[in-house]
Structures are given as C-alpha cells and as structure tokens.
Amino acid sequence: MPVFVASAKAPVNIATLKYWGKRDTKLNLPTNSSISVTLSTDDLAAYTTATASPAYKDDSLVLNGIPEPIEQSARLSACLRELRALRAALEQADSSLPPLSSYHVHVFSKNNFPTAAGLASSAAGFAALVRAVANLFELPQSPEELSRIARQGSGSACRSLMGGFVGWEMGSKDDGSDSLAVQIAPKSHWPTIKAAILVISAQKKDISSTSGMQTTVKTSSLFQHRIQNVVPRRYEEMKNAILNHDFELFATLTMADSNQFHAVCLDSMPPIFYMNDASRQAIRAVEELNRAAGKTIAAYTFDAGPNCVIYYQQEDEQAVLGLLRTAVPDADKWTSTNASASLLHGYNTELLAGLDNAVTQVILTSIGDAPVSTEEHLDFPPVE
Amino acid sequence: MPVFVASAKAPVNIATLKYWGKRDTKLNLPTNSSISVTLSTDDLAAYTTATASPAYKDDSLVLNGIPEPIEQSARLSACLRELRALRAALEQADSSLPPLSSYHVHVFSKNNFPTAAGLASSAAGFAALVRAVANLFELPQSPEELSRIARQGSGSACRSLMGGFVGWEMGSKDDGSDSLAVQIAPKSHWPTIKAAILVISAQKKDISSTSGMQTTVKTSSLFQHRIQNVVPRRYEEMKNAILNHDFELFATLTMADSNQFHAVCLDSMPPIFYMNDASRQAIRAVEELNRAAGKTIAAYTFDAGPNCVIYYQQEDEQAVLGLLRTAVPDADKWTSTNASASLLHGYNTELLAGLDNAVTQVILTSIGDAPVSTEEHLDFPPVE
Structure with missing residues (x-):
C-alpha cells in the first residue's frame, strides 16, 4: 500500500x-493584534514529518x-480538517490526483530544543505540522492562508508561518477568516537582528497561558484599556x-509591551505571575546595559514564563555578550561561544x-x- | 527661659x-482617593515630643x-508653617496667650518598630508630629483639618490622623484645601478587624515611593485608566x-487593588517591582487559605515593598494564625504568641x-x- x-x-x-x-477560544481569535520576530531554525526549530496512507486506521500524532x-x-483535528478540505477541493478539480484527503494522516514531530524550557514550542510545532501537511497535500495556498489554519492549532503558531517580522492581524469577523499573519518585513529587511535567550529555571510554571489569558480577559479591569487603547496605536x-530600522523605538516598545x-496578568484575579526574581534581575541587567551604552541597544521581553529574550543588533553583539558572559560565566551553559565580547566600561556588575x-x-x-520543506524525514513505521 | x-x-x-x-508634588495632592485601616498603636506607633522655646535658635528634628x-x-517646614499660622490666629484673638507661633520648635520622634522594615513609618511620624505640635499650640482644629497639614508632610500621613477606616478624598482644588482625610467608620464599627504583617527581607529596596509614583504617572499607559475609571467606583x-461589614467584598477589593x-508599577518605564518571589508566595498562601476555608477569610495587601499585610476577622484568627505558624514556625520571629491556632483541614502546605x-x-x-496625646515625653535637652 x-x-x-x-x-x-x-x-x-x-x-x-x-x-x-482570546475573543473566541474555539477558533483562537485574539483580543488584539500582535507582532513577533521569527527566529532562525538553525538554533530553534520544530521538525515534522506527515505521512498519509490508505492503510492507516486513524490519525495519529507522535511528539518527541x-x-x-x-x-x-x-x-490538531481542526487543523487537519481544514487542510483536508483544501486538498479535497484540489482533488475535485483534478481527478488524477491521489485521494489523500480521504486517507488518515500520521504526524511525527520533534524539537531541536527542550520543550520544557518554555520556548513557544507549540507555535513552532503547529507551524511545522501545517506546513508539512500542506506540502504532503501539495496545497497552493499562501503562507497567509495557511496561517489561518495554524492559528486554530495554537494562536501564535500563525506567526511562525513566515520569516522576519510578522504581524498577526486580529481581524473582526466571527468566523476568523480575517484573523491571520502578515509579513511586516522579511529577514532581508533587517538581517542584523539577533536574540539571546536566557533560560531561567522556574520552581513551577504558573497557570498555563491558555487559561491564564482567559482569567485576564474576565477579571482584569486594566485589560480592556490595553486592548482598546494601547495596542492598536502600539502596533x-x-x-x-x-x-x-529604528532599533531604539522598536526596543522601547518591545520592553513596554512585555x-x-x-x-x-498581575491585575487579574487571582493574579498571574510569570516572571520571578531572576527575571527581574535580567531586566535590571539590560537597563544597566542601555545606561552604560548611552542608548537603547538591547530589549528584554518575557513570554508566559521566566525566560528572558534579549533582542539586539549585530553591531552591539560585543556589548550584549560581554554582559551575558559576565553574568553567566559557565561556558557549559552556552550553546555557542564564537563571538568576542567585552563588558561595557562603567557597567555596574553588582546587579x-x-x-x-x-x-x-x-x-x-x-x-x-x-x-521550509525538507527531504530529511523523521523515522516513521513502514506500512505493509 | x-x-x-x-x-x-x-x-x-x-x-x-x-x-x-501625585497631581501636585509640592502639596502632595494625589491623583486618586484612597482608603486605609488604622492599626493599633499598641503594636505599631510613632511617638513625638514637640517643644517650643524663645531660647531656641532654629527648628530642629531628631528622628530615633x-x-x-x-x-x-x-x-517638615511646610507642616510647621501651617501649624504656626493657625497658632498665630489664636494669639491674635487672645493676646494673653504665649506667643508660641514666634518660637522655634524642636521635634523628637521615634517608632516602636524598626523603620527599616518599610512599615509606613513616615505616615505615622508626620501624623504624630502634626498631632504633637497641634497639642503644643492648643489648636482647636478637627482631625480633618489637621489631616490637610499632615498630608503636606507625607501624603498617607493624613490618613493616620484618624482611627478605624479612613478615606483620603483626593479633592479637586489646586490649593489642596479639599484634599483631606475623612473617617469612613470608627474602630467601634468593626472592632474585630485584625492584621498580621509578614516582614519580608528585601535585597535592596526598589525606587522610593516618592519617585516611583511619579515614574508611573509619567510613563504608564494603564495608570490613567486606573485613576479615572477603576478607583472612583472601587472607592x-x-x-x-x-x-x-461585608468582609468578603472588602477583602476581594483590597487584594484586587494591591x-x-x-x-x-510594572507598566511603568523603567518597570518598578516591590514584590519579590516571597511576596508572591505569600499571595499563593493566602489564596490557598481562602480556598481551604471555602470563602474569603483573609486579604493580602502590599505597599511599596515586599512585606505582606494580611487583614482578617477575629473569628477567623485560628485559621489565619494556623497557616502563619506552619509557614513561619520559628517563635522568635513572632511579636506575640497568645493565640491558639490550627491549620485548616486540606491546606496544601507545599505552597x-x-x-x-x-x-x-x-x-x-x-x-x-x-x-492620642500623652504625658510621657521623650527626652529632650534642658534649656538654660
């Protein structure tokens, strides 16, 4: 077979x-638009292999x-359903195509980084899944159109369908058809953007982001002001x-929005905390870096966990890595060590x-x- | 003399x-009204002795x-100036009075608790100072009127001029004449309100509250919504x-407002953090207490520092102290040990x-x- x-x-x-x-939890429709930077798959990536066969008895998913x-x-079912519908339309137009839309699909997925580190693995995972199944089905849809499907797997997955700087436009329709990702600028527009991620150990993760965000929607009195008055302008x-290419403004807005x-989250009831004392220390360390540099050369941002992501430009790498090597001298904790680095003059290392x-x-x-598509498939069991 | x-x-x-x-930093006029509970001077108090003499060469202040x-x-000068003006009016009306308004004043003040613990010592201190000098000058003004003067010493000091539950009405006049404290209810209205204060060690205090609040006023985009839309209703x-006497509502509002x-503070730039990991743990401990009790029997609140103040009612003291004794078993850390206490059934002590x-x-x-006035004067040097 x-x-x-x-x-x-x-x-x-x-x-x-x-x-x-979320304004719709089933369709993952957000209460506000958002912006992200897509990171290099050389360092952080989800790999997915999708297979389809008339021999399969059901859909299945093997994660790591x-x-x-x-x-x-x-x-996952919502994503597969939408992808199959697109495939079915192709098959209807061209009867010579194999009827993949009627086959069950097996999905194998893994990350090249620890899932537990809290690094948006579900976003990369659902983006890889949608991209792999779209490839399998030979779908002609654009990344924008596919992003609408990935969004239903994990909201922020829609932004992982594109490179560079990506906006997720919240849309206004009830069916979510206009809630999708758009590329603000490709990587080539500003290729010198770099990121350093400080993985910070958490005693125990606070509430999951899925329930946390709905607690905020329901209980925070500041939240409505944020989504109605702050985010639209900030976007x-x-x-x-x-x-x-205004890094100082980009960095300032990034820190303010984090x-x-x-x-x-803190204005929610019960209050939600994702940052811990070490996260706050990382904020102070970045503030001191910008002070010592005399301008904003680095921006911190924190997702639903204590990890600190620091955005900076290639030209400031020496200063940023100088700080980080002083803060975290143990070379074993570093994924790469190829950059020269020196602490900025006058940096207050007490922090x-x-x-x-x-x-x-x-x-x-x-x-x-x-x-990207790849010919390196993950192992999957043979079909008799 | x-x-x-x-x-x-x-x-x-x-x-x-x-x-x-603050909407006016010189006059300490606030951007919003506030409410507080006055705590017993048996446990936390500022003592002040004020002396006046024609022999004095200048005003002076001796703190601890x-x-x-x-x-x-x-x-301090602002408070003394206002108090002297009131005294001068008395003297003008009755020339037999000694001309205290023309004398310099020496003020001696101390607390019965460590100033460094961050327990609103300046509020108690300025309230004691205004009360002592008002006594010295035999001023007939009401606590409301004196609160307007204490406010100029330290904003929240105005609320320490009264017992029980006290509101500080922000007022609207530019000269601050309508920004003063009013008693919402005396202690006798609800005498069973208790407070437990967990003094939590801070590595280093973040920005002072005086500068912190102005950073928030200038930079937080959520702040305007808070003062215009949230606080007036919450007040x-x-x-x-x-x-x-609705403790559950009082407690819920107290926690939400903290x-x-x-x-x-976090929405300010640079962000301001007063709570630390231990503060957040105290929040979780109180949440678990309320869960185990099946209703809201305790409210946490945090000022500009990591200390946790827990309000509760006498009738729930066993449960609250049961939790606190389990959390902090070392008897040396307790200021009193006279209450019986037991941990609520089903309390998750892992927290x-x-x-x-x-x-x-x-x-x-x-x-x-x-x-209150007291005849126990602090030591002050004799005048020749």
Whole structure:
C-alpha cells in the first residue's frame, strides 16, 4: 500500500507586541493584534514529518517519540480538517490526483530544543505540522492562508508561518477568516537582528497561558484599556519602527509591551505571575546595559514564563555578550561561544550577583526565515 | 527661659485602596482617593515630643535619636508653617496667650518598630508630629483639618490622623484645601478587624515611593485608566463593604487593588517591582487559605515593598494564625504568641516551602484608634 510523505521544519517566534486574550477560544481569535520576530531554525526549530496512507486506521500524532491521544486534541483535528478540505477541493478539480484527503494522516514531530524550557514550542510545532501537511497535500495556498489554519492549532503558531517580522492581524469577523499573519518585513529587511535567550529555571510554571489569558480577559479591569487603547496605536508604532530600522523605538516598545502584558496578568484575579526574581534581575541587567551604552541597544521581553529574550543588533553583539558572559560565566551553559565580547566600561556588575545560579542555558540566535520543506524525514513505521 | 512641651503617639495605616500618584508634588495632592485601616498603636506607633522655646535658635528634628538636617526638609517646614499660622490666629484673638507661633520648635520622634522594615513609618511620624505640635499650640482644629497639614508632610500621613477606616478624598482644588482625610467608620464599627504583617527581607529596596509614583504617572499607559475609571467606583464599593461589614467584598477589593497598584508599577518605564518571589508566595498562601476555608477569610495587601499585610476577622484568627505558624514556625520571629491556632483541614502546605527563610518577623495587630496625646515625653535637652 502506498505511503505519501512530506516533511517541514518551522521556526519559533517570540512576540515583541504580545498576544494575550482570546475573543473566541474555539477558533483562537485574539483580543488584539500582535507582532513577533521569527527566529532562525538553525538554533530553534520544530521538525515534522506527515505521512498519509490508505492503510492507516486513524490519525495519529507522535511528539518527541511519544504517541499523543489524537482524539483528545481538538486543536490538531481542526487543523487537519481544514487542510483536508483544501486538498479535497484540489482533488475535485483534478481527478488524477491521489485521494489523500480521504486517507488518515500520521504526524511525527520533534524539537531541536527542550520543550520544557518554555520556548513557544507549540507555535513552532503547529507551524511545522501545517506546513508539512500542506506540502504532503501539495496545497497552493499562501503562507497567509495557511496561517489561518495554524492559528486554530495554537494562536501564535500563525506567526511562525513566515520569516522576519510578522504581524498577526486580529481581524473582526466571527468566523476568523480575517484573523491571520502578515509579513511586516522579511529577514532581508533587517538581517542584523539577533536574540539571546536566557533560560531561567522556574520552581513551577504558573497557570498555563491558555487559561491564564482567559482569567485576564474576565477579571482584569486594566485589560480592556490595553486592548482598546494601547495596542492598536502600539502596533502601528512598532510596525513603523521596524520599517524604519529604528532599533531604539522598536526596543522601547518591545520592553513596554512585555511589561504591560505582565502587568495585566498581575491585575487579574487571582493574579498571574510569570516572571520571578531572576527575571527581574535580567531586566535590571539590560537597563544597566542601555545606561552604560548611552542608548537603547538591547530589549528584554518575557513570554508566559521566566525566560528572558534579549533582542539586539549585530553591531552591539560585543556589548550584549560581554554582559551575558559576565553574568553567566559557565561556558557549559552556552550553546555557542564564537563571538568576542567585552563588558561595557562603567557597567555596574553588582546587579548581576546570583544571576548565574538562576540561568540554566544561554541560547544565541538571530532573526530567521519561514518554514521550509525538507527531504530529511523523521523515522516513521513502514506500512505493509 | 520657658519651654513648652507636648507629646503624641500616632498610628500606622495600611491602605486597602492604594494611593499611588501625585497631581501636585509640592502639596502632595494625589491623583486618586484612597482608603486605609488604622492599626493599633499598641503594636505599631510613632511617638513625638514637640517643644517650643524663645531660647531656641532654629527648628530642629531628631528622628530615633539622630538629628536630621531640618533646612533640607521642605516637608517638615511646610507642616510647621501651617501649624504656626493657625497658632498665630489664636494669639491674635487672645493676646494673653504665649506667643508660641514666634518660637522655634524642636521635634523628637521615634517608632516602636524598626523603620527599616518599610512599615509606613513616615505616615505615622508626620501624623504624630502634626498631632504633637497641634497639642503644643492648643489648636482647636478637627482631625480633618489637621489631616490637610499632615498630608503636606507625607501624603498617607493624613490618613493616620484618624482611627478605624479612613478615606483620603483626593479633592479637586489646586490649593489642596479639599484634599483631606475623612473617617469612613470608627474602630467601634468593626472592632474585630485584625492584621498580621509578614516582614519580608528585601535585597535592596526598589525606587522610593516618592519617585516611583511619579515614574508611573509619567510613563504608564494603564495608570490613567486606573485613576479615572477603576478607583472612583472601587472607592464607593469598598466604603459600602466597610459600612455593611461585608468582609468578603472588602477583602476581594483590597487584594484586587494591591495587585492593580503593583500592575501599574510594572507598566511603568523603567518597570518598578516591590514584590519579590516571597511576596508572591505569600499571595499563593493566602489564596490557598481562602480556598481551604471555602470563602474569603483573609486579604493580602502590599505597599511599596515586599512585606505582606494580611487583614482578617477575629473569628477567623485560628485559621489565619494556623497557616502563619506552619509557614513561619520559628517563635522568635513572632511579636506575640497568645493565640491558639490550627491549620485548616486540606491546606496544601507545599505552597509554604521556603517562606520561613524569607520572613524575618510576624507582627500581629488589629484595627486601632486615632493619635492620642500623652504625658510621657521623650527626652529632650534642658534649656538654660
């Protein structure tokens, strides 16, 4: 019996204007637009192989080698349903095509980074899945159109369908057809954007982002003001900062929006905390870096966990890595060590005491491209 | 040469609806009204002795035995100027009165608790100072009128001029004449309100509240929404909860407002953090207490520092102290040990691990009365 196979590799994205709050939890429709930077798959990627065969008895999903109960995953089913509908339309127009839309699909997925580190693995995973199945089905749809499908798997996954700087426009329609990702600028527009990720150990993750954001939507009195009055303006400002290569403005808006996202979490009842004392220390360390540099050369941002992502430009790498190597001297924690680095003159290193204990890993990466097809398939069982 | 002397003892107050933001930094006019509970001077008090003599060459202030440079304290001068004006009016009406308004004044002040613990010592201190000098000058003004003067010393000091539940009405006039404290209800209205204070060690205090609040006023985009849309309604709700003895509503509003105050701090640029990991653990411990109790029996609140103040009612003291004794078993850290206590059935003690290390002191106290005059004067040097 035939087996059809296709594989894709998809990037992680880290938001600079945060997605927090759903107006429709089933369709993953957000309460506000958001912006992210797609990171290089050289450093952080989800790999997915999708296979289809008339021999398969059901859909299945194997994540990092462990079978997942697919019936329970309404998210995955929603993506497969939409992708099959697009394939069915192709088959209807061209009867010579194999009827893949009627086959069950097996999906194998893994990350090249630890899932537990809290690095938006579900966004990369669903983007890789949608890209792989779209390849398998030979769908002609654009990344924008596919992003609408990935969004139903994991909201922020829609932004991982494109490279560079990506906006997720919230849309206004009830069916979600206008809630999709658009590329603000490709990687080539500003290829010198880099990111350093400080993986910070958490005692225990606070509430999941899915339930956390709905707690905020329901209970925070500041949240409505954020989504109605702050984000729409900030979206345009950040977009223009990107288009104008205005790093200082981009960085300032990025930090302000990370802080505001955590502020509305704190304004929720019960209050939600994702940052811990080490996260706050990382903020102070970046503030001191910008002070010592005399301008804003680095921006911190935190997702729904304590990890600190620092965006900076290639030209400031020495200063940023100089700080980070002083803060986290243990070379074993670093994923790469190829850059020269020196601490800025006058930097107050007192602020760094104890940060080394809390940071378990430093990952250096950079702005990256959209998901790509790959011929390197993950292992999958043969079909008799 | 004659020396005139008067002394007073004044209480600490801990806000349940927070004062954060000045619309006039010179006059200490707030951006929003606030509410507090006055705590018993049996446990926390500022003692002040004020002396006046024609022999004095200047005004002076001795705080906890250490002379303060009075010329530098515009705050203190503002209070003395206003109090002298009121005295001068009395003297003008009755020429038999000694001309105290023309004498210099020496002020001696100390607290019965460590100033460094961050327990609103300046509020109690300025309230005691205004009360003592008002006594010295035999001023007939009401606590409301005196609160207007204390406000110019330290904003929240105005609320320490009264006992029980106190509101600070922000007022609207530019000269601040309508920005003063009013008693919402005396201690006798709800005498069973108790407070436990967990003194939590801070590595280093973040920005002072005086500069912190102006950073928030200038930079937080959520702040305007808080002061315009949230606080005015919350003030009325909290006032009614107090008048109706509705502890659950009072507690819920208190916790929400503490969280929102810290949320607008976090939404400031640079972000301001007063709570630390131990503070957040205290929040979780109180949440678990309310869950185990099946209703809201305790409310946490945090001022501009990591200390946790827990309000509860006498009838729930066993449950609250049961939790606190389990969390902080070291009896040396407790200011009193006279209550029986037992942990609520089903309480998840895992949440408490490590809290003992962070809490340096547990202070038990209760709702209290207004400042009082006292004949126990602090030592002051004789005048030749």
